[in-house]
Amino acid sequence: MSRVTRWSRLSTRLRPEWSDRNLTLVLAARTAMSAARALAGVVAPVYLALDGFDAARLGALFAVVAVASAVMATAIGLLSDRFGRKPFLVGVPLLAALAGVTFADDRSTGVLFAAAALGSFGRGSGAGAGAVGPYQPAESAFVVESILPRYRNVVFGRISFVSSVGALAGGLLALMAPSRRLSGQAATAAFGDVFLATAGLAALAGFLAVFIVESRPERAPVSLEPDGTRRHGVRRLRFALSAIHLPRRSRPLLYRLWVTNSLNGLAIGMFGPFVTYWFFRRFDASAGEIGALFAVVNVATAAATLSAAGLAKRWGLVNTVGVVRSAQAALLVPLVLMPTFEAAGAVYLLRMIVQRIGLPLRQSYVLAMADAEERAAVTALSNLPSQLTMAASPLLAGYLFDEVSLSLPFDIPAVPQGLNAVTFWVFFRHAPPEEERVPAEPVASPS
Structure with a gap:
């Protein structure tokens, strides 16, 4: 193989044909935000437990x-x-940055609850890239609107990959946390x-998003009254908001x-x-030890995110999601039976490898099947019931713990x-995404 050919292949891998300036910024911002989420996911529960x-x-805070x-x-x-x-790519990370500053400087319960809610502290663990x-x-x-359908699974796999890289960095930064038990003002x-x-x-993620260039969405003529005069102030805002509606064309998908x-x-x-919290209570592990485990998990699972598109191409996207979700469920039982921190970490690693395969495929599928004008709404509303059940179950979990x-x-x-896993496969096994559909054979015209 010639040097030119090798360089060409390397260049294609580093900057694939679907990549552009906007997607590069999205990937960079995602890396920074994943690092922030991972770091908060490790240190916030340990800090609060010590406090x-x-x-x-x-459980109440997580709810x-x-x-x-x-x-x-x-x-x-x-709204998007x-x-x-x-x-929102600019503003929400800045809210998380504000929450981080608040946690660094304030111990009052009400303020911590408000900051956690504002910054989404407590959403998943440090290995949850x-x-x-x-x-x-x-x-x-935004990502789906920037790429061709045939690149969708690959791009979402790449997003999960950089999330793993960011979470790896966040896990390593958790080594900054003290290894000894502290409380009160000393812990703060x-x-x-x-x-900080x-x-x-988080602030870096918001700053990077500032440089994204977005095509302005098509808007209804909200600035004119029926008599042709311009709307102003509250009337203009009210008319603009009236154009927002729940998804209609994607409703059957949404119900499932x-x-x-x-x-x-x-x-x-x-x-x-x-x-x-479980690693902290079960094995008396410090924030640094847990962060190191999550860093190892993110290194080992990074390749899994890149393999997701290949597995979906081989087995079918819906089948792949069904298999990996079943494996995720099964691995929860041996996880809690492990007698040592290292053994539990190994089972957790295996479970996260499986989880990382399914995550980008599930996101890709929802966006592929939703109507183009309703994608963000479908993504948000499809997750609403899960977020509500996620709000209730931590209260039960806290009591059980x-x-x-x-x-x-x-x-x-x-x-x-x-x-x-079962319901996802039953609902969608006959509804493959666009790239998996076999084109109909052309009907020969009679001679």
């Missing part, structure tokens, strides 16, 4: 965060279809720099997603926010997550 939060109180995120994600999905995606916060419907819709002082690092990464996502949200809400056992909140979710 006196028991599992029930943590508040889930409700706030559900409201924000739904609003962003509806009408007013564009960029304002892929969750960037409530602006994800706007980000996903020791964890302050870590939360979280704020800096509500069923599958409600089951998944019930499962994730019980164990997802508590993964860091405190009063029953450390393993039951991880055993119970295996059932709804298994049902999620």
Whole structure:
């Protein structure tokens, strides 16, 4: 193979033909935001536990965060279809940055609850690359509108890959957290720099999004009264908001997603926010040790995100999602049976490899099947039931952690997550995305 050919292949891998300036900025911003989310996911639960939060109180905080995120994600999905995606790609990371600064400087319970809700602190663990916060419907819709359908699975795999890279960085930054047990003002002082690092990464994500160039969405003529005069102020805003509506053409898809996502949200809400807390309580692991584990997980799972498109091409997207969701459910049971931190970490690693394959494919499928003018709204509304069940289940999980056992909140979710895999396959096995549909044979005209 000639040197020119090798260089050409390397260049194609580093900058594929679907890549452009906007997508490069989206990937860079996603990397920074994933690092911020991962870092917060490791240190926030440990910090709050050291500051006196028991599992029930943590569950209440996670429930508040889930409700706030559900409201924000739904609003962003509806508004971004009408007013564009960029304002939310810039603004929401800045809210997370503000939350990080607040955590670094304030210990009062009410302020911490408000900051966590504002910044979506408590959404998943440090190994949960892929969750960037409530602006994800706007980000996903923007990406789909920027690429051809045949590149969709590949691009979402690349997004999950850079999320893993960002989460890896966030896990390593968690080593900044103190390894010894602290409480009160000492914990606030020791964890302050870590939360400021979280704020800096989130602010960087918002800053990068400033340079995205978005085509202005088509708008109805909202500035004119029926007599031809211009609308101003509240009347103009009210008329603009009246053009926002729930998805109509994508409604059958939305109803099915509500069923599958409600089951998944019930499962994730019980164990997802508590993964860091579980390692902390079960094995007395420090924030640094948990962050190091999550860093290893993100290194090992990065390749899995890039393999997702190939598996979907071989097995079919819906079949692949069904298989990996079933495996995710099954692996919850052996996870809690492991006797050591290292053994539990190994099972958790295997589960996250499986999860990383399914995540971009599921996101890709929803956006492929939704009507082009309703993508962000469908993405947001399809996740609304799961976010509501995620808001309720942490309260039950917190009670079980405190009063029953450390393993039951991880055993119970295996059932709804298994049902999620079954219902997703049943609902969508006969509805492949565009790139998997076999074109009809042309009918020969009679001679």
